[in-house]
Amino acid sequence: MKAIWNDAIIAESDATIVVEGNHYFPPDSVHREFLRASGTHTVCSWKGLASYYDVVVGSAVNKDAAWYYPVPKSAAENIENYVAFWHGVEISE
Secondary structure (H helix, E strand, C coil): CCCEEEEEEEECCCCCCCCEEEHHHHHECCHHEEECCCCCCECCCCCCCCCCCEEEEEEHHHHHEEEEEECCCHHHHHEECCEEEEEEEEECC
């Protein structure tokens, strides 16, 4: 699977984990040079506290387009630090 935005491959892996229709990419499969930490956080009742990244390609910024669970609840331990995408980031094979 690939996560693509503005013609850049943000992440690529054969080992994503699908949760609620979202592909979560292993931490080592994400090209960190395209991510910038965001101050945004949300709470999922069963996964826990999510942290966000802005996706940045050149001068284009896609605010809060990636998220992850740094310390998930026990039900979501399998996606700890895995990164998922939305807001126009294309996920394809």
